Structure formats: structure tokens, C-alpha cells
Amino acid sequence: MHHLLRLFVQRLALGLLTLFVVSLVIFLSIELLPGDVAQQVLGQSATPENLAAFRRELGLDQPAHTRYLAWFGGFLQGDLGNSLISGLPIWDLISERLYNTFFLAGFAALISVPLAVLLGVVSALYRETLLDKSINVATLTAISVPEFFVGYILVWLFAVEFALFPSIANLSEDASLGDRIYRTFLPALTLTLIVTAHMMRMTRASLINLLALPYIEMAQLKGASQRRLIVIHALPNAIAPIVTVIAINLAYLIVGVVIVEVVFVYPGMGQLLVDSVAKRDFTVVQTACLLFAATYILFNLASDLISIASNPRLLHRK
Amino acid sequence: MTETQSPLLRVENLQIEGLSEDRWKTIVKGVDLTLGKGEVLGLIGESGAGKSTIGLGAMGYVRDGCRFSSGSVHFDGIELTGADRETRRNLRSTRIAYVAQSAAASFNPAFKLINQHTEFPVRRGVMSREDAQKDAIDLYRQLQLPNPEEIGFRYPHQVSGGQLQRAMTAMAMACRPDLIIFDEPTTALDVTTQIEVLSAIRNIVEEFGTSAIYITHDLAVVAQMADRIMVLRHGAEVESADTATMLNAPQQDYTKSLWAVRSFKAAAKPAVAEGQVPVVSLRNVTAQYPGMSKPVLNDVSIDFHAGRTVAVVGESGSGKSTTARSLMGLLPPVSGNMVLNGAALAPEFRKRSKAELQAVQMIYQMADTALNPKQRIRDIIGRPMTYYRGLKGKQLTEEIRALLRDIELEPDQFINRLPSELSGGQKQRIGIARALAASPRLVICDEVTSALDQLVAEGILRLLDKLQREHDLAYMFITHDISTVRAIADEVVVMQHGRIVEQGAKAQIFTPPHAPYTDLLLSSVPEMDPGWLDRVLAERVAQSA
The missing domain is CATH 1.10.3720.10 (MetI-like)
Incomplete structure (x- = not known):
């Protein structure tokens, strides 16, 4: 059974790696989108001071890599973060x-x-x-x-x-x-x-x-x-x-x-x-995309494992 | 006496058609045969002779794309060609069974051997599951399988080819049928394994008084197994007679030509001059696949001289082809080195210069898969000429044509053909031409005649011999067939388990005393004498006593 365990761990590690790459792609694509939540929420008439204060409140003034780490790190620990618009925990929104x-x-x-x-x-x-x-x-x-x-x-x-x-x-x-x-x-x-x-x-x-x-x-x-x-x-x-x-x-x-x-x-x-x-609620979009990606990866992992289990050559070695 | 009056199987004027390119073509042209109870009939012929089709037809079975067009098959009073599916199906396993050429491919990889064995005895209500399992184990024991109690509970990939072939014979015996069709059951096996399977099959067929049709292309094998032999060609009978008569006094020219086929022998060459530098040498090469604990090649040293042939013999897994892979730079040695014309040869093909790559070329066993089906002969041969020798345009065409003449294929007819428009022997000739197109010094021939009929194979050997003399080529000739070695080798290297067991000039290797493994190998090669199998088995018993 030793080699089966190794195969499983290998596939799992590959899945996590894929998830990491996908999270990067999602985060970067959202970064590249035009538009700005602060502007959207506060409207055209907001003063620069108000916008800055709003951004600070939401953590949007932090550099991209800090925000990425906080988001992906939180995701891996089960903390999905809060909605930009309503401020509610995303988990409550989507569960x-x-x-x-x-x-x-x-x-x-x-x-x-x-x-x-x-x-x-x-x-x-x-x-x-x-x-x-x-x-x-x-x-x-x-x-x-x-x-x-x-x-x-x-x-x-x-x-x-x-x-x-x-x-x-x-x-x-x-x-x-x-x-x-x-x-x-x-x-x-x-x-x-x-x-x-x-x-x-x-x-x-x-x-x-x-x-x-x-x-x-x-x-x-x-x-x-x-x-x-x-x-x-x-x-x-x-x-x-x-x-x-x-x-x-x-x-x-x-x-x-x-x-x-x-x-x-x-x-x-x-x-x-x-x-x-x-609504340009980017944190919700990000998280939903990542959840979809995780589902995809999980299904593929499961199908790999079933394929291995259905193959006597892999299941029962010489 | 009633038995002689009503034979178990009577095939009359059997005709079978096959669909090729939307037209029905007759592939079995009116064959008659009868088989008595307990009798073994050998069907022999080259590929395309219709042996397997007749064997399957005797079971009332035709492959997809074939049909019975005329004639009849009477099995114990039942006419099979016109019988409904249900009737034919119910005879199978219980009264007629089949043993296929490749047991490795014919056992279902998803199930344990014993479950495949007991499937039909149980379904047909011949025995209960427990009894069927017990009986399977008894049969495994009778067929001298190792660990008969346990071997059935393995999956096919966990059992060796020779053992699988015996397990398949056991499976055929499961319901004690009246008739078994053996379709080339030992063709895929090594000679030393073949001898065990042959004796196992013969014993059990005798023991149960089973009638059998034994299909093979190997005369020496059929001589051991059959009471009567029928020679087939192009789907029709050439002649048939009892085994002794057929071997000693064949009537037809075709039969005589089959019997005489092993006559080719390359002319002996003078010994290598003292101090002559070999074209290519392997020196103490040890090679190992990454991740494996043991090396696959161990301390292998061979010299290849211009104009001479080194035959490398051994069974599957002995390291013959691995040696070639190392030479080609596909499996770089972990220790030892390779030498080309006295200079070091880069171990890995990626690091070899064009001249180094050019010097060693290869001809493959399966010309069918080694030629790109989408390329015309012109491109297959022309590409290495352009790549290695920089030939272009008119000069290139001239060279291609000259080479085609060299391999005895008419340039005008063949230069624009696709591989699918060639016969097996012609494809192998193109494989040879592709290797020669590079102007190599050493050509590795990997089982180049194994997939060919004897007459065609002999033509290829003659051609290789002629080309060697014309171009002063060194050959590494990988084969498991001892008669090919006798025909073409100058030096012989015998390999087992990745090591060289014995090596030297041909005469020396073939003259006793041999190394024990060489002796086993040589004595396992079937001979045309019908008493050969008994004699060898008796000798082995005497030796081990």
C-alpha cells in the first residue's frame, strides 16, 4: 500500500500547487480590471480625502502582495474574508x-x-x-x-x-x-x-x-x-x-x-x-472563483484516485 | 468402431469471406478436414494462409468483417455454420475451447486468473464455485505451474508469459471439452519456456483424450504435437498426411520449400586481423534505469568490427535490447564506456555530434510501426540522407533510387508509395534502407526477421548479408532465434539477466562444451524430429537425477 499512499500524496500536492497558481491568476486578473470600489461606492462627488480614508478602512491602500497573502492565507485557513460592499463575512453571504x-x-x-x-x-x-x-x-x-x-x-x-x-x-x-x-x-x-x-x-x-x-x-x-x-x-x-x-x-x-x-x-x-x-465586489468574486477552482481540482483528484483503484496493475503490484 | 465412422469434427468445403475495401474476398477457399476423438491435427502455413480463420471457423466463429459463405462444419452431429447464436454459444467452454496466441493479452486484466477460469463452469452449471476452484488448482498442478494453490489468485500482470499460457490451457480444460483449438500457443514465448508449455499441453491433451487442432507456423513444433499435419497456403490445403510421412516425404513443392527454408548460411569471413581497431566497442558497460535498485546491464563488453556480424542472443529480459539502447545513447551507462573508431563516444544521444549519431543506425523489429504511415518512401529514405549527408534535389533523388535498387525494390514502382502499400517484407526492406541512408558504420538489427514468415525472413537475411559485403558494415544482430544466429553470425554473444554468459566466434559457441545456460538455450530449440521433445525431456530428467 506504500506506493498507493505516495501516489495519493503526489496528486494532492499537485492539486495544491494548481490551486496556488489559479489563485495567483484570479488575483492578478482582478487587479487588472478597471474601476475602483471606493469610487463606485462613494460616487463621483467624493473628495480625495474621503476616498483615501475609505480605501484605508478596506485595506485597499496596502501593496498587492500583502493583500494577496492575507487573502490566500486566510482562504487556506478557512477565513474567506469580508465583502467590500456590505462588509459582511463572505462565508455568510455564500454558504x-x-x-x-x-x-x-x-x-x-x-x-x-x-x-x-x-x-x-x-x-x-x-x-x-x-x-x-x-x-x-x-x-x-x-x-x-x-x-x-x-x-x-x-x-x-x-x-x-x-x-x-x-x-x-x-x-x-x-x-x-x-x-x-x-x-x-x-x-x-x-x-x-x-x-x-x-x-x-x-x-x-x-x-x-x-x-x-x-x-x-x-x-x-x-x-x-x-x-x-x-x-x-x-x-x-x-x-x-x-x-x-x-x-x-x-x-x-x-x-x-x-x-x-x-x-x-x-x-x-x-x-x-x-x-x-x-457591484465590483472584488473580494466576493475572487473567493467564489477560488472555490470553483478548488471544486474542479477536487473532482479531478477524485477521478485520478478512482482510475488508480480500478487498475489492478497499479493496485496490485507484481 | 463407431468412432471412426462418425468423427468428432467434420469440415466440408468450408469457405469464409472477409470484407476488404467494401468487397467480399474469399480468405478460406474450400477446406475439408476431419478430426477423430483424441486426435491432434496440426495446421501449418505462413501468415495469411487462413490457419486461425479455419481454427475459429471450426468453433462456428468468424471475426468481425468475416462470414461463412459456403460449406459446413459438423461438430458431433451439429452443423455450426448455420446454427443460431445460442446453440453455438452453448457449445463453447463446455464442448469446444480455445487457447489464444498471447495469453498475456487474452486474459482480462481486471480479474484474477481463477475467476476467469471458473466463470463458465459455474455459469453453465457444470460445477459449483468451490468445486470449480478446487478443479482449477488441480489443473494448475497438472500443468506444473509453480504454487498451484496460490497462483490463480493473482492478476494476469503478476504472472509470467509462459505461466499464463499454461493457465490458459488449464482454463480451456475447465469443462473438459471434447475439442480444443490451440492457436499458436507458444509463438510469443522464449524457447526455454516453450518447451515446458509444449510438454504440459501434450500431457494434458493425452490425459483427457481431448481432440485438438494445433495451429502454428513452426514446423518443428507441430512435429512434436500433431498426429496429422495439414499444410495450408492462401486459404487452401496444399497437402495433408500423418506427421511422419509429412516430415519425411512431402509431396508438394511448396511443402518442400517450407521444409528447406533453413538452408541459408552467410559465407564464413576471415578472422579479424591482429590489432584492427573495432568500429564500435562497449567496454564494461553497466546500465541502470533511474529508480530501479538493480542494474539492467552488468559489465557488458563487446567489439563490433567492420564487415562482421555480432549476434546477441538471449531470452526476453536478458538485456539484448537494452544493450542496443545504451549503444544508441538512449540509456547512458552508469559505468564503463563506449568507443567509436578509437575515440570516446558520448554516452547520451543529446550530446552526440552529427557524425557520432550517423555512425550508429537501427533497424526495428516491427517495420509496421517503425515507419511513419503518412510519409512516402521518398521522404522516409530521403530525410536521413539530407540530414546526415546534406543531399538535395536531383542528387538526393538519384541516391534514393540507387538505394532502392540496392534493397531490390524497383525505384519507379516504389519511390512514391506509402508504407500501407507495401507487404511486410517490403516494409522491412524500407526499414533497412532508412538505416543505410545515413551511411552508418554499425547497424543494430533488433529482431528484424522475427515478425516475418520464414521465406520472407530468409530473403531479408540474404539482403543484409549482401549489403554488409558491399558497404563493409558492422552488424549487431539481436535475436532469440538460434537458426538465424547459425545463418548470419560471425561472433556470438549469449546474454542472461543483463550479463554476458558466453561470447566468442560462432564455431566455438556452437561446439560443446557450452556454458550451462548456452546448453539449455541450444537444447531447447525444437527440431524436426517428432521424437525430439521426448528425448530432450528424458535427458533433462536424467541430468537432474
């Missing part, structure tokens, strides 16, 4: 919304991942048939349409024509789980339509790639049925590429929900991000 975003993404993932893998297996099993082609065309169509459009189509269909689900996914803080699922169903479905195609096609391609290998022919010559061939003999060997694509799509579900959240007026991170950019 509810972060939870909402994860809830929506998780909901969409629960539908899309099993669906994508299942469709991938089915289309590999019935490859080059009408069924396979229909699945491909359907998922490709879904991915080719912009997500706001998919959102509106679903709203029209399920909220207007057949009033099955609400068109707006606004949540009260004490909503029950059932109510949450009911209200987030349409945004989750929108996201599902967006991410399924990629995962499904990767599943299909990975499986079909394996079918040409001698051990699959061997299984066939041992008398395995088509279904057994794909599910029992091929699928365990295709886990690594499939999981990699799933991780990318899960990360997209969390990071890429901005538009869908806006369409459904869903109180998630996306809306907060849009609002904060408009």
Missing part, C-alpha cells in the same frame, strides 16, 4: 447559495451520470443500429443547443403547456427536501441534457475500443453473450476514461450553472457571482 448550487448540481449528476453510462452501454451493445444512432443524434442535439434555450423550451413545455413544474426555482430557506426536488427539477433536467452527451459518447467509445482486444474475443470464444461481454468483461476496464469524463462534467455542473441559475432565478452561486461583478 446558503453554495449549498443550493451543490444541491442542484448533485441532483443533476444523480440523473445524468447513471443515464449517460446506461445509454453508453446500450449504444455500445447495439452499435451501428438504429437505436445507437437515435441515442447519438438525441444527445448531440441536446448538447448543441445553448443551455438558456434548452431551459426556456423546458419551461414552455413543462411549466406552461403542461403545468407540472414551477418555471421559477426560488427557494425559501426552510424548504423541505421534497419541495426542493420539485422546484429544482427543471433546472436539473436542463443541466442533464447539457452534460449527458459527452459522458455517454465517452462511455460508448471506451467500450467499443476495448471490443477489438484479444481478451474480449476470448470471452466471446468462452461463450459469453453480448451483454455479458460489455457489462462484465469490458466495462471494468473502461472505468478510468469514463470516470475522467464524468469528473470534468461534474465540475462543469457546479461551475457552469451560472446561466441556468439566471434562467430559473435560482438562488445559487451563479447569481451571486453575476451580482458581485456588477
Whole structure:
């Protein structure tokens, strides 16, 4: 197990390094943005003295590297800092919304991942048939349409024509789980339509790639049925590429929900991000971006570890 | 007597078509064969003869892109080519089993050996899981696998190639089928391992009275295994007879030419003159991969003289190819040094001058993968000429054409072709031409004939010999095939575990007394005599007693 631990520590260290680089990129890009919070908040008529005093209060007069260290250092210790505009702790601003975003993404993932893998297996099993082609065309169509459009189509269909689900996914803080699922169903479905195609096609391609290998022919010559061939003999060997694509799509579900959240007026991170950019609340934007990056890195770390665990060559050495 | 009247397997006028470039082409052209209970039939022929296709066809199976077009396969009264999927599938494992060429590639990497072994006995209800596991262990023991109790619980990558091949034979035996198709089961193995697998297969087939079709391209191997031999060419039977008759009195010219193929021998060359400086020398080279605890090469010293061939022999993992990698500067030695024309040769290729790089060139085993499929022959050969020799324009074209004539390919026909438009032997000729295009002093030939049929391989050996005489080249000839060594070597280096076991002039190495490992290696090379395997095994038992 020693080498597995080393692999894990290696990946973790690489993840932290990536996070560091990303934090630099985020901080520097925000530094380069034109505009100034003090000016924005106090208005055009503010005197230079007032502006200076305001900047001092917020720590904006400090040199960039000091501010960076304070921010990133705080982030690593779990202190996300305060909003420039409202002065409230950022954690209080985003915790509810972060939870909402994860809830929506998780909901969409629960539908899309099993669906994508299942469709991938089915289309590999019935490859080059009408069924396979229909699945491909359907998922490709879904991915080719912009997500706001998919959102509106679903709203029209399920909220207007057949009033099955609400068109707006606004949540009260004490909503029950059932109510949450009911209200987030349409945004989750929108996201599902967006991410399924990629995962499904990767599943299909990975499986079909394996079918040409001698051990699959061997299984066939041992008398395995088509279904057994794909599910029992091929699928365990295709886990690594499939999981990699799933991780990318899960990360997209969390990071890429901005538009869908806006369409459904869903109180998630996306809306907060849009609002904060408009208000030039840079500390909130920075922190939200870094949280997204951390999520991305975490998912990739997890997919690496699952890939390693699915490979007997790495798991059981000679 | 009923057995002789109704054979286990009767194939009549079997025709199989394959789809190539959107057209159905016949690849098996009406083959008839019968196989009695307990009989072993050897199918022999060169690549493309349709051996495997016929073997698989006997199981009622054709690969993707192939189909049965005519004829029939009767297995114990069941006609297989027209049978539905279910019927054919239910015969597999229980009544007909298959042993593939590369066990390493044919075991599923995701599962333990014993779980793959017990999969079908359990699914078909032949035995319970516990019984199947016990039986697997018994079979492992019978096939003389080390640690039979434990070996099945390993994953394929944790077991050596020879052991995997025996485990696969055990797996084929799991349901005690009536017929096993062995498809080149020892081709991927070293000779010393091959001999163990051959005897294991033969014993267990005899023990259970299993009928078998044994497919191989190696005559000496089939002579040991088969009761009857059928020679195939281009998907049709050339002739068939019982083993002794076939070996001693083949009727057809093609069969005779196959039998006579090992006749080429390069002319003996005068001994190296006293004090002649070798083109390239390795002196006490020890090399190690970074992060490994033990060196892969240990104290290797070899001299390569102009116009002479040093054959480096040994089994896989013996350090033959690693020696070549060190010579090429891909794996710099940790101690010892390399010399080119009396001057030090930079250990790492990045630090070598153009002249140093030019002096040592390489020909690869798989011409298929060593040639860029997107480049035309003109560019493949022209590039080293331009890079090393600065040839351009008309002069370059002239040189390319001259070189193509040298390797016996008509320039007008070949100069603008892509590698995909060449046969295996022609590709290897282009591989040779690419090495020669640099005007090297030493050419490393890494198993250059191993992937080729015997007749084609012999052509390549003749060509290499001719080019050596014309250009005064030094060859390092890496091979595991002793008959190739006999044909072409001047000096022989025998390697094992990264060390040189024995080295010297060819005559000296091949005349007893040998070093013990050389002896093992030489005695493991199959001979055409059908009694060879019994004799060698008996000798080994006597020696160890």
C-alpha cells in the first residue's frame, strides 16, 4: 500500500500547487480590471480625502502582495474574508447559495451520470443500429443547443403547456427536501441534457475500443453473450476514461450553472457571482472563483484516485 | 468402431469471406478436414494462409468483417455454420475451447486468473464455485505451474508469459471439452519456456483424450504435437498426411520449400586481423534505469568490427535490447564506456555530434510501426540522407533510387508509395534502407526477421548479408532465434539477466562444451524430429537425477 499512499500524496500536492497558481491568476486578473470600489461606492462627488480614508478602512491602500497573502492565507485557513460592499463575512453571504448550487448540481449528476453510462452501454451493445444512432443524434442535439434555450423550451413545455413544474426555482430557506426536488427539477433536467452527451459518447467509445482486444474475443470464444461481454468483461476496464469524463462534467455542473441559475432565478452561486461583478465586489468574486477552482481540482483528484483503484496493475503490484 | 465412422469434427468445403475495401474476398477457399476423438491435427502455413480463420471457423466463429459463405462444419452431429447464436454459444467452454496466441493479452486484466477460469463452469452449471476452484488448482498442478494453490489468485500482470499460457490451457480444460483449438500457443514465448508449455499441453491433451487442432507456423513444433499435419497456403490445403510421412516425404513443392527454408548460411569471413581497431566497442558497460535498485546491464563488453556480424542472443529480459539502447545513447551507462573508431563516444544521444549519431543506425523489429504511415518512401529514405549527408534535389533523388535498387525494390514502382502499400517484407526492406541512408558504420538489427514468415525472413537475411559485403558494415544482430544466429553470425554473444554468459566466434559457441545456460538455450530449440521433445525431456530428467 506504500506506493498507493505516495501516489495519493503526489496528486494532492499537485492539486495544491494548481490551486496556488489559479489563485495567483484570479488575483492578478482582478487587479487588472478597471474601476475602483471606493469610487463606485462613494460616487463621483467624493473628495480625495474621503476616498483615501475609505480605501484605508478596506485595506485597499496596502501593496498587492500583502493583500494577496492575507487573502490566500486566510482562504487556506478557512477565513474567506469580508465583502467590500456590505462588509459582511463572505462565508455568510455564500454558504446558503453554495449549498443550493451543490444541491442542484448533485441532483443533476444523480440523473445524468447513471443515464449517460446506461445509454453508453446500450449504444455500445447495439452499435451501428438504429437505436445507437437515435441515442447519438438525441444527445448531440441536446448538447448543441445553448443551455438558456434548452431551459426556456423546458419551461414552455413543462411549466406552461403542461403545468407540472414551477418555471421559477426560488427557494425559501426552510424548504423541505421534497419541495426542493420539485422546484429544482427543471433546472436539473436542463443541466442533464447539457452534460449527458459527452459522458455517454465517452462511455460508448471506451467500450467499443476495448471490443477489438484479444481478451474480449476470448470471452466471446468462452461463450459469453453480448451483454455479458460489455457489462462484465469490458466495462471494468473502461472505468478510468469514463470516470475522467464524468469528473470534468461534474465540475462543469457546479461551475457552469451560472446561466441556468439566471434562467430559473435560482438562488445559487451563479447569481451571486453575476451580482458581485456588477457591484465590483472584488473580494466576493475572487473567493467564489477560488472555490470553483478548488471544486474542479477536487473532482479531478477524485477521478485520478478512482482510475488508480480500478487498475489492478497499479493496485496490485507484481 | 463407431468412432471412426462418425468423427468428432467434420469440415466440408468450408469457405469464409472477409470484407476488404467494401468487397467480399474469399480468405478460406474450400477446406475439408476431419478430426477423430483424441486426435491432434496440426495446421501449418505462413501468415495469411487462413490457419486461425479455419481454427475459429471450426468453433462456428468468424471475426468481425468475416462470414461463412459456403460449406459446413459438423461438430458431433451439429452443423455450426448455420446454427443460431445460442446453440453455438452453448457449445463453447463446455464442448469446444480455445487457447489464444498471447495469453498475456487474452486474459482480462481486471480479474484474477481463477475467476476467469471458473466463470463458465459455474455459469453453465457444470460445477459449483468451490468445486470449480478446487478443479482449477488441480489443473494448475497438472500443468506444473509453480504454487498451484496460490497462483490463480493473482492478476494476469503478476504472472509470467509462459505461466499464463499454461493457465490458459488449464482454463480451456475447465469443462473438459471434447475439442480444443490451440492457436499458436507458444509463438510469443522464449524457447526455454516453450518447451515446458509444449510438454504440459501434450500431457494434458493425452490425459483427457481431448481432440485438438494445433495451429502454428513452426514446423518443428507441430512435429512434436500433431498426429496429422495439414499444410495450408492462401486459404487452401496444399497437402495433408500423418506427421511422419509429412516430415519425411512431402509431396508438394511448396511443402518442400517450407521444409528447406533453413538452408541459408552467410559465407564464413576471415578472422579479424591482429590489432584492427573495432568500429564500435562497449567496454564494461553497466546500465541502470533511474529508480530501479538493480542494474539492467552488468559489465557488458563487446567489439563490433567492420564487415562482421555480432549476434546477441538471449531470452526476453536478458538485456539484448537494452544493450542496443545504451549503444544508441538512449540509456547512458552508469559505468564503463563506449568507443567509436578509437575515440570516446558520448554516452547520451543529446550530446552526440552529427557524425557520432550517423555512425550508429537501427533497424526495428516491427517495420509496421517503425515507419511513419503518412510519409512516402521518398521522404522516409530521403530525410536521413539530407540530414546526415546534406543531399538535395536531383542528387538526393538519384541516391534514393540507387538505394532502392540496392534493397531490390524497383525505384519507379516504389519511390512514391506509402508504407500501407507495401507487404511486410517490403516494409522491412524500407526499414533497412532508412538505416543505410545515413551511411552508418554499425547497424543494430533488433529482431528484424522475427515478425516475418520464414521465406520472407530468409530473403531479408540474404539482403543484409549482401549489403554488409558491399558497404563493409558492422552488424549487431539481436535475436532469440538460434537458426538465424547459425545463418548470419560471425561472433556470438549469449546474454542472461543483463550479463554476458558466453561470447566468442560462432564455431566455438556452437561446439560443446557450452556454458550451462548456452546448453539449455541450444537444447531447447525444437527440431524436426517428432521424437525430439521426448528425448530432450528424458535427458533433462536424467541430468537432474
